[in-house]
Amino acid sequence: xxxxxxxxxxxxxxxxxxxxxxxxxxxxxxxxxxxxxxxxxxxxxxxxxxxxxxxxxxxxxxxxxxxxxxxxxxxxxxxxxxxxxxxxxxxxxxxxxxxxxxxxxxxxxxxxxxxxxxxxxxxxxxxxxxxxxxxxxxxxxxxxxxxxxxxxxxxxxxxxxxxxxxxxxxxxxxxxxxxxxxxxxxxxxxxxxxxxxxxxxxxxxxxxxxxxxxxxxxxxxxxxxxxxxxxxxxxxxxxxxxxxxxxxxxxxxxxxxxxxxxxxxxxxxxxxxxxxxxxxxxxxxxxxxxxxxxxxxxxxxxxxxxxxxxxxxxxxxxxxxxxxxxxxxxxxxxxxxxxxxxxxxxxxxxxxxxxxxxxxxxxxxxxxxxxxxxxxxxxxxxxxxxxxxxxxxxxxxxxxxxxxxxxxxxxxxxx
Ligand code: CTP
Numbered sequence: 001x002x003x004x005x006x007x008x009x010x011x012x013x014x015x016x017x018x019x020x021x022x023x024x025x026x027x028x029x030x031x032x033x034x035x036x037x038x039x040x041x042x043x044x045x046x047x048x049x050x051x052x053x054x055x056x057x058x059x060x061x062x063x064x065x066x067x068x069x070x071x072x073x074x075x076x077x078x079x080x081x082x083x084x085x086x087x088x089x090x091x092x093x094x095x096x097x098x099x100x101x102x103x104x105x106x107x108x109x110x111x112x113x114x115x116x117x118x119x120x121x122x123x124x125x126x127x128x129x130x131x132x133x134x135x136x137x138x139x140x141x142x143x144x145x146x147x148x149x150x151x152x153x154x155x156x157x158x159x160x161x162x163x164x165x166x167x168x169x170x171x172x173x174x175x176x177x178x179x180x181x182x183x184x185x186x187x188x189x190x191x192x193x194x195x196x197x198x199x200x201x202x203x204x205x206x207x208x209x210x211x212x213x214x215x216x217x218x219x220x221x222x223x224x225x226x227x228x229x230x231x232x233x234x235x236x237x238x239x240x241x242x243x244x245x246x247x248x249x250x251x252x253x254x255x256x257x258x259x260x261x262x263x264x265x266x267x268x269x270x271x272x273x274x275x276x277x278x279x280x281x282x283x284x285x286x287x288x289x290x291x292x293x294x295x296x297x298x299x300x301x302x303x304x305x306x307x308x309x310x311x312x313x314x315x316x317x318x319x320x321x322x323x324x325x326x327x328x329x330x331x332x333x334x335x336x337x338x339x340x341x342x343x344x345x346x347x348x349x350x351x352x353x354x355x356x357x358x359x360x361x362x363x364x365x366x367x368x369x370x371x372x373x374x375x376x377x378x379x380x381x382x383x384x385x386x387x388x389x390x391x392x393x394x395x396x397x398x399x400x401x402x403x404x405x406x407x408x409x410x411x412x413x414x415x
Contacts, residue, residue, distance in 0.1 A: 002030030003030055003031065003032070004079040005032050005034070005077050005079045006026050006033050006079065006082060006172075007034050007035075007036055007074060007075070007078045007080070007081045008022055008033055008034070008083075009036050009038075009081060009082070009084075009106070009107070010035060010037040010038065010041040010045070010050070010084070010085070011037075011038050011041055011083065011086050011089070011090040012038050012040020012041045012044060013044070013085040013120065014119075015085040015119040015162035016037070016045045016085060017044065017045055018162055018164075018165050019035070019037075019045065019050075019084055019165075020045065020049060020053055021165035021166075022084055022168055023050065023053045023054050024165075025165050025168075025169035026169060027053070027054065027055070029173075033053075033055075034054065034056045034078075035050035035053075035054050035056070036058070036060070036074060036102050036106055038060060038090065039060050039061075041060075042060065059102060060102050061101060061102055062099070062102055062105050064102070070102065071099070071105040071106075071109075072105070074106045074109075075106040075107070075108070075109030075110040078106070078112050079112050080112055080113055080114075080176045081107065081110050081113070081115070082114075082117070082168065082169075083107075083114070083117065084116075084117035084162060084165070084168050085117060085120075085162045086116045086117060086119070086144075087119070088118075088120050088124045088127070088129075088130045088133075090103070091118065091130065091134065092129065092133050094133075094142075095133035095136040095137055112179075113143065113175050113179045115142075115171065115172040116137065116142060116144045117145045117162060117168045118134070118144065119147060119160065119162035120147075121152055121153070121156070121158075121160050122156070122158030122159055122160045125159055125160040126159075143171075143172075145163060145171055146159075147161055147163065148162065148164075149161065178225065181222075181225045182226060183226060183227040184226055184227070184407050185223055185226040185227045185271075185407065186226075186227030187413055188227070188228045188229070188271065188410070188413075189228065189229045189230075189231070189269045189270050190223040190229070190230045190269065190270065190271040190272075190273070191230075191231045191233070191262065191265055191266065191269045191272045191273070191328075192216050192219050192223070192231070192232050192272075192273045192275055193216060193232070193233045193235070193258060193262060193274050193275055193276035193278075193311070194211075194213040194216020194217055194219075194233070194234045194237055194275050194276055195213035195216065195236045195276055196213070196235055196236055196276065196278075197209075197254050197257075197258055197277070197308075198235070198253055198254060199281070199283060200254070200282075200283070200286050201291070202286065202288075202291045203287075203289065203290055205291070207281070207282065207283065208236070208279070209279065211277035212237070212240075213236070213276075214240065214395050215275055215376060216232065216275035216276060217234075217237070217240055217243045217395075218394075218395035218396045218398070218399040219273055219402065219403065220245075221243040221244050221245060221396065221399070222396060222400050222403050223271075223403060224246060225244075226403060228270075230243070230245065230247040230248070231247070231248045231250070231265055231269075232247055232249045233250045233252055233258055233261045233262055233276070234249055234250070234251055234252070235251075235253065235254075235257075235276055236253065237251075254279075254282065255278045255279050255282065255308035255309065255311070256282075256309065258276060258278065258311060259309045259311045259314070262311055262315070266315055266318070266328070267323075267324040267325060267326070269328045270326055270328055270329070271328055271329045271330075271406055271410065272315060272328050272329070273331040273333075273406075274312045274331065274333060275331075275361075277333075277335070278308065278310075278311060278312075279308055280307065281305040281308060282305065282306060282308055283303055283304065283305060283306075284304040284305060284306045285304065310355075312330070312332050312355045313356065315330055316330055316355060316356035317356070320356070329406055329409045329410055330357045330358055331358065331359045331360070331361065331402070332351070332352070332355050332359070333360070333362075334347070334362045334363075335362075335363055335365040336351075336362055337364065337365060344364045345381070345387065348379065348381050349381050349385075352381050352382075352383065353383070358382070359380055359381070359382055359402075359405055359406065361378060362378050362379050362380075362381060363376060363378030363379075374394060375392055375393060375394055375395070375398075376390070376398040377390050377391060377392035378390045380401075380402065
């Protein structure tokens, strides 16, 4: 994300000097910055400093550059408005809808995301007038960041300290990115499996796999941000925090646990994504006590295995009977290696047909690829023979590419 027009608003507080670092944060990332200080802000940092850092002229009054109708132009041209520091007085004026200087006029005109980073003494922050103003701004979809807790201007400390410029910059860009996400899964239910099942041999040992669950959780996060009601059935992903966006997470251990949980909720879904790595087999016998090397050498040395249910194939089979209230889009995942006879993509095409799903996301594994890594890439294959490249990116970026295709496959919502 580069090339945004960002307005950095600066109100009159001692923390105004930190706005200089915030301007730097944005320009270093390729964004164009216009600084709009209040008159009081210029008592702390001079206009020349802001002009030199941003490379753009600085003005405070609605009566500057009147011929260019500046009091509306700055807000109209903005992709993002970030105010740091925001004083109690500035937030009061914003909440009242005032436009008595260029910054408040810009806020009234702007239709882009507005992010406010407050800074003031603790008493002023906790004053009911300020808290009411913060609530009003948030109700209007302005993002008011919580101030940091720490040393204030004098010897006192408490909540009211301005966040560090990097924190404000990251938060503001995340708000901008969030606002660009389409809400094309509004009113839809999405079920996602994630992680890798474990099949117990005894209370200590199990058959498992290397899946981290992060791609499944990224899919859940994207689906929730796009408006879906998301349920995740997660196998052995305890080190991952729940995905953002109010997702319901059911934690399971084995393939059979996963099959049971998925079976309970599958019929009501619009989309089912089997991102979990499900163990194909499990030990035929699960010992209640730990097997011992000597006494149980037979059981340990010649493991008897039985096949697990194929959850994905089972889902597409049930769908074909038409007993569900909906006709969900069903997506499979495959981590493949090539071999002498076939490429990973050949294996993926055969697997899509075998499993009967509408889309199979395939990626190549082995030689250090994908498992446990932060990025992913691969191909999406479809029953009509189409193959779409999944461009390399973070697991969230890959999730967004998959979800774009899922949305295309979904029938329209019945009214
Ligand atoms: N899957 C499933 N139930 C299983 C095995 C796999 O639902 N018992 C799902 C996975 O969640 C994934 C897809 O099927 O979406 C492909 O998984 P994979 O392990 O690649 O498939 P297998 O049928 O086990 O094929 P292979 O022989 O290549 O392991």
